[in-house]
Amino acid sequence: MDNYGLRGATALLASVVTTLAVQFHRAKRNSDFAIVEAMPKVELHVHLDGALCNEALFSALGDGDLADRLPTAVTLGWDAANPLNVKAELEKCKTLGDFNCLCRCKGERSLNAMLRCFEIFTPIVRGNMQLLEENAFKFAENQSKQNVVYTEVRYSPHFLASTSSKTKTGVLNGAAKEVVAAVTRGLIRGCQEFDIVINQILCCINWRPEWADETVDLAYEFSKGGGECCVVGVDVAAGEEHFDEVNFPQLHGPHLKAISRAKRLGLNVTLHAGEDTGPENIFKAVDVYKATRVGHGYRAADDEGVLKNMAQRRIHFEVCPTSSFETGGWQGNEGEWHAHPLINMLKSGLSVSINSDDPTVFATSLTDEICIANVGMRVTVEKILAIMVGSMEASFATQETKVKVIENVLKRFRVADH
Ligand SMILES: [Zn+2]
Numbered sequence: 001m002d003n004y005g006l007r008g009a010t011a012l013l014a015s016v017v018t019t020l021a022v023q024f025h026r027a028k029r030n031s032d033f034a035i036v037e038a039m040p041k042v043e044l045h046v047h048l049d050g051a052l053c054n055e056a057l058f059s060a061l062g063d064g065d066l067a068d069r070l071p072t073a074v075t076l077g078w079d080a081a082n083p084l085n086v087k088a089e090l091e092k093c094k095t096l097g098d099f100n101c102l103c104r105c106k107g108e109r110s111l112n113a114m115l116r117c118f119e120i121f122t123p124i125v126r127g128n129m130q131l132l133e134e135n136a137f138k139f140a141e142n143q144s145k146q147n148v149v150y151t152e153v154r155y156s157p158h159f160l161a162s163t164s165s166k167t168k169t170g171v172l173n174g175a176a177k178e179v180v181a182a183v184t185r186g187l188i189r190g191c192q193e194f195d196i197v198i199n200q201i202l203c204c205i206n207w208r209p210e211w212a213d214e215t216v217d218l219a220y221e222f223s224k225g226g227g228e229c230c231v232v233g234v235d236v237a238a239g240e241e242h243f244d245e246v247n248f249p250q251l252h253g254p255h256l257k258a259i260s261r262a263k264r265l266g267l268n269v270t271l272h273a274g275e276d277t278g279p280e281n282i283f284k285a286v287d288v289y290k291a292t293r294v295g296h297g298y299r300a301a302d303d304e305g306v307l308k309n310m311a312q313r314r315i316h317f318e319v320c321p322t323s324s325f326e327t328g329g330w331q332g333n334e335g336e337w338h339a340h341p342l343i344n345m346l347k348s349g350l351s352v353s354i355n356s357d358d359p360t361v362f363a364t365s366l367t368d369e370i371c372i373a374n375v376g377m378r379v380t381v382e383k384i385l386a387i388m389v390g391s392m393e394a395s396f397a398t399q400e401t402k403v404k405v406i407e408n409v410l411k412r413f414r415v416a417d418h
Pocket of ligand 1: 272
């Protein structure tokens with residue numbers, strides 16, 4: 001993108017924000033939800049496996065040989081003494097309602113309770129390329145319905161790959177590549193049909209250091225050329241023990257090595273950090289792993305010095321309100337949204353985005369999350385629009401894609417205005 005293009009993009013951006021602010025003021029007579037729903041949105045932190053379509057998964061439960069492939073006992077990385085009997089849990093589900101209850105994390109306020117949900121429903125899609133592709137398409141459809149014009153969706157290809165392909169070293173022998181290919185096909189089809197842009201972030205999994213290198217290889221392979229729905233960055237999800245080089249050197253070493261290689265290959269890095277741990281992990285993410293964005297990072301808001309430091313260094317924070325409540329990352333109560341860390345982050349001038357994280361698991365949507373910010377936290381519509389622009393700036397999209405998205409917003413908005 002040349003200078004003229006960049007200047008053009010900035011002018012467009014200013015125009016979009018001004019015009020949208022007028023429109024949404026005019027629409028004040030509608031419900032808060034309607035205003036937020038109509039707003040063009042950007043989402044940077046959403047897990048594909050946390051956004052699967054429960055209807056599609058529940059109906060797949062009836063597929064002939066699936067029952068034979070479901071694991072009877074899954075060892076949980078954080079609770080090895082109590083394996084989870086996935087097959088028995090799923091067999092108890094007689095209705096979609098039962099299934100929804102089993103796959104939802106509501107009211108437990110624990111990160112591990114949330115991670116447990118994933119262990120229950122991911123075996124249904126694991127290794128099923130057709131179902132994964134269909135879910136990627138449905139994900140794009142759902143983003144479009146909410147007017148999400150740009151999304152970065154993340155997942156671990158290994159976590160969704162067929163376990164039968166596992167070798168002695170735990171690497172999945174090409175099966176993880178099939179996952180990325182299937183998701184990419186579904187996303188491309190969805191983006192073309194609904195005229196939105198979605199890029200991908202591939203996640204390493206905290207407890208599975210043996211997957212880290214191959215995740216980076218795949219991220220690099222699917223980033224090349226910067227084509228449609230390409231991979232734009234990497235992450236480490238599902239816990240933060242890998243930051244602890246003293247107590248968990250077996251997690252720290254391989255992840256740091258893999259993420260450092262990703263950086264050298266030109267991939268962007270965002271890391272889950274400071275979700276339910278102290279600010280030291282935020283510093284490790286930024287200083288040691290060289291992440292430019294932090295997933296969650298609520299603990300930064302406890303300390304003004306940390307906020308200032310991060311704002312000066314232009315580190316972007318991906319905030320997920322409902323997720324922070326349900327995982328216990330934020331300890332406040334539901335009626336206390338006005339005391340949420342997002343408020344201090346905004347006051348300190350930190351670049352933030354608002355995200356749904358795992359909408360199916362938390363029974364939420366990006367629209368719901370922005371409503372929480374608007375109504376519960378009293379963040380004004382104008383400020384939310386500014387957050388959307390800031391999110392686009394902090395995205396890992398190329399300048400060319402950013403311009404394309406901004407032009408699309410302008411086009412969509414003008415259509416809505418007539
Ligand atoms: Zn997350």
